[in-house]
Amino acid sequence: MTEEMPTHTAADCSRAEARRTQILDAAENCVREYGFHRASISKISKASGMGAGHIYHYFANKEAIIAAIVAREVERLLTLTAEVQAAENMLEALALRTESGVLLNLDPQAAGLKLEIVAEASRNPAIAAIVRAADGRRSAGLEETLKALRQAHGLADDAATISTIAEVIAAMFEGLMVRAIRNPAANRQLIARRFQALIRAIVLG
Amino acid sequence: MTEEMPTHTAADCSRAEARRTQILDAAENCVREYGFHRASISKISKASGMGAGHIYHYFANKEAIIAAIVAREVERLLTLTAEVQAAENMLEALALRTESGVLLNLDPQAAGLKLEIVAEASRNPAIAAIVRAADGRRSAGLEETLKALRQAHGLADDAATISTIAEVIAAMFEGLMVRAIRNPAANRQLIARRFQALIRAIVLG
The missing domain is CATH 1.10.10.60 (Homeodomain-like)
Known part of the structure; x- marks a missing residue:
């Protein structure tokens, strides 16, 4: 039956x-x-x-809504890293996406939302669990791409090196959200250009 | 009288x-x-x-308390940049303070407080004004030090270059606060070492 x-x-x-x-x-x-x-x-x-x-x-509740908001952002970032990994010239593809990534993270509206969720995560274990699981997924995507990129350049690709580079890149981009609030008058184009130059040095460093 | x-x-x-x-x-x-x-x-x-x-x-009110909390942090950072500027080898002094700066910003307790204030600034004009004025003071201190450092190395020290480098450094360090919440398990010593190598490239870049 x-x-x-x-x-x-x-x-x-x-x-x-x-x-x-x-x-x-x-x-x-x-x-x-x-x-x-x-x-x-x-x-x-x-x-x-x-x-x-x-x-x-x-x-089911507000936590489930926050989880879905966070998941949307992770999907967007995973698509980005997958695109870089699929590109013929990965370094070029990464530099290209660096500019739009910088400009997006410097948007005060988007930054305010994400920082509010991170601030809540700092004292709310349910939100912390959501944020950390999402960060783990996003980070795994970036690490996979970094590994492919460094292998293509014949560079060290041990887990400690890859995860440290991934953390530094994450800090750089996520810091832009704080900058968007603290100094909304900064010159975004100049920052984007400087990030592009820097990202190569970090990935190949 | x-x-x-x-x-x-x-x-x-x-x-x-x-x-x-x-x-x-x-x-x-x-x-x-x-x-x-x-x-x-x-x-x-x-x-x-x-x-x-x-x-x-x-x-007078809660805003005045927040302003004083933010001012304490600015004083600490201004002392740091003044120390770097007064050092015989500024680049060495900067690298030295980079390690402790990374470890401090990766402390989840301190990060949670600062991110809460930034998140509130994203929607509260009174707090935004406090945060932006403080950031301007902190930034001016860093820019002065960067200018002295780049002049000592015979590098371009125009206002746009200096303020862009200052923004990139601020983004890197402030991003660590977000990382402290999103991935508290990261290896802090490895991140600090990578930051030290990177800071020279950024300042002299």
Whole structure:
């Protein structure tokens, strides 16, 4: 005997995906505007134009929403590192993406949201677990690309070297988020150019 | 005719200084533990063991406490850059302080506090003004030192070059605070060593 399974068509799935996106976009705006604690499900409901019950249909709680926000960002970064790894000239591809990466991280809106989540992670174990798991996935992608890149240049590719270079690169880019808030008047193009020169030295160092 | 001035002895002043420090230390712990919004004057009063009225005698409001916390950190960093500038071998002095700077910024407790203040600055104009003014002072100190360093090495020291290098260095070090939360398991000594090698390349680049 087989149980009746609910039938999900492709249209159902893409509708569900659109709803999830709608909730996550609204939640991002709320966390950015009000901070983690005051970004309640009720505020997210109002901002998304969806009932709270409808939101709970997609996400168990606020932590699940934050996890999905963090996962979206990780997917974007994993796509970037995969693109670099697939490129014929990996170093060139990395330098190319460095510029857009710098400009994106220097955007105060995006930076404010991510820093709020990191700050919350510093005292909230549930958010810390989400942030650390996501960072581990992102880091693994970058390390794989760095390993391929250094092997192609005949350089040391032991685990300690690779993970240290990955940490330094992460610090450089994530620090831009802090700079975006502390000094929004900085010249972004000059910083991007300096990062491009530097990234080669770090990867091949 | 001269007004009667209240007489402040040296002992009065150092007692006042000790009280201020007591309040700031307690406030740092509260902001770290509860976040900016829930770190109320009443919580700071309890944590410092001082009455709320007594706290208001030293600080007009929570913003003034945050400004003083941020100013303490700026003073520390200005002392560092002044030490580098006064050293016979500035590059050596900078590399030496790079190690302790990396280890300090990778401390999750200190990082959590600073990131909370930056995150609050991303949506609170009063805190943004405090953070940006402090960053301007810190940055001016670093730029002065970088200028002296590059002049000593016969390198370009125009304003755009100096401020861009200062921004890159700030991003690198401030990014460590984000790393401290996202990946507290990273090998700090290896990161410090890599930073030391890198800082020379950046300053002379």
